[in-house]
Amino acid sequence: AKQYELGPLIVYDNGLMNGARERLRLWSDLHRALEREEFELLFQPKVSALDGSWKGAEALLRWHHPMLGAINPDIFVTLAEESGLIMPIGRWVIAKALDALQSWRVETGNMDLHVAVNMSPAQLSDQGLVQLVVEELERRQLPPSVLELEITETQMLEPEKAAAVISDFARKGIKVVLDDFGTGYASFQYLRQFEFSCVKLDKTFIDSLESKSHERVLVKAMIDMAHSLSLTVVAEGVERNSQWFYLKSMGCDLLQGYRFSIALPAQALPEWARQQPV
Numbered sequence: 001a002k003q004y005e006l007g008p009l010i011v012y013d014n015g016l017m018n019g020a021r022e023r024l025r026l027w028s029d030l031h032r033a034l035e036r037e038e039f040e041l042l043f044q045p046k047v048s049a050l051d052g053s054w055k056g057a058e059a060l061l062r063w064h065h066p067m068l069g070a071i072n073p074d075i076f077v078t079l080a081e082e083s084g085l086i087m088p089i090g091r092w093v094i095a096k097a098l099d100a101l102q103s104w105r106v107e108t109g110n111m112d113l114h115v116a117v118n119m120s121p122a123q124l125s126d127q128g129l130v131q132l133v134v135e136e137l138e139r140r141q142l143p144p145s146v147l148e149l150e151i152t153e154t155q156m157l158e159p160e161k162a163a164a165v166i167s168d169f170a171r172k173g174i175k176v177v178l179d180d181f182g183t184g185y186a187s188f189q190y191l192r193q194f195e196f197s198c199v200k201l202d203k204t205f206i207d208s209l210e211s212k213s214h215e216r217v218l219v220k221a222m223i224d225m226a227h228s229l230s231l232t233v234v235a236e237g238v239e240r241n242s243q244w245f246y247l248k249s250m251g252c253d254l255l256q257g258y259r260f261s262i263a264l265p266a267q268a269l270p271e272w273a274r275q276q277p278v
């Protein structure tokens, strides 16, 4: 057991969890959260930068703790990684996300929609992960191109191992996205080393678009470079029309953020899309 390592995280992020006993409690509660069906998967729409039309969604995990209420993924994903629980949880996330995508395809008739799930680098060492993903797609008769796996560069601990798994996914036609692009010191290194099909510009860049002209130059350069490598570019954390305007004029492909929608239950997305003024 390594629960002592969890101390600072929980003390700072959740005032309720400041004793060793409480930490141990949260730890053991997480082990039962799957079977008790305490997880919920929400979906934040991704839209076209050109006209705001619905293109896909990112799955975002929530844990509804029976006593503590909603717990932020920033806290429990770390816990899940350290305990190895991220493997079964991650498999559950993939199945749920594909279920959601399938229901949207049936309801809207739009076969171009995609769904993205977040992957901890720890999951890349899940033996049989690629096979599981392929089987989950086949079971629903979904083409591999509808699934995107988002991986954060700053967490890449074993780049060689990760590169092998990523190219395995790429060979099968499953897209891998470099999340939080531009925040790690190795961003450009990673672009050369891994077979990504998309980069996701970190929210920190989007935040400073309106106030800092040199940031706009930087963002434009990142978009152009990604495009020259045939990568799709997504911007996250778009909250205002002015940010949309800049990103559209710079040729960013897809947008995501509170300007368009917060993360919603799966069944709410088709209705949300119908209400968009396209």
Ligand code: C2E
Binding pocket: 044, 059, 060, 061, 072, 073, 074, 077, 093, 117, 118, 119, 120, 150, 152, 179, 180, 236, 237, 238, 239, 256, 257, 258, 259, 263
């Ligand atoms: P991320 O992948 O960078 O996700 C983006 C976060 O920004 C999400 O927080 C989202 O709700 C939030 N967000 C989206 N649009 C806006 C906006 O316009 N403004 C602001 N201020 N925030 C926005 P969330 O859902 O709390 O997720 C936090 C992190 O937890 C994610 O960061 C991701 O790394 C991780 N995570 C979430 N779900 C999963 C999962 O199923 N598996 C794994 N391994 N990690 C997950």
Ligand code: CA
Binding pocket: 058, 118, 150, 179
């Ligand atoms: Ca993400």
Ligand code: CA
Binding pocket: 179, 180, 200, 202, 203, 236
């Ligand atoms: Ca991100």
Ligand code: CA
Binding pocket: 152, 180
């Ligand atoms: Ca992040």
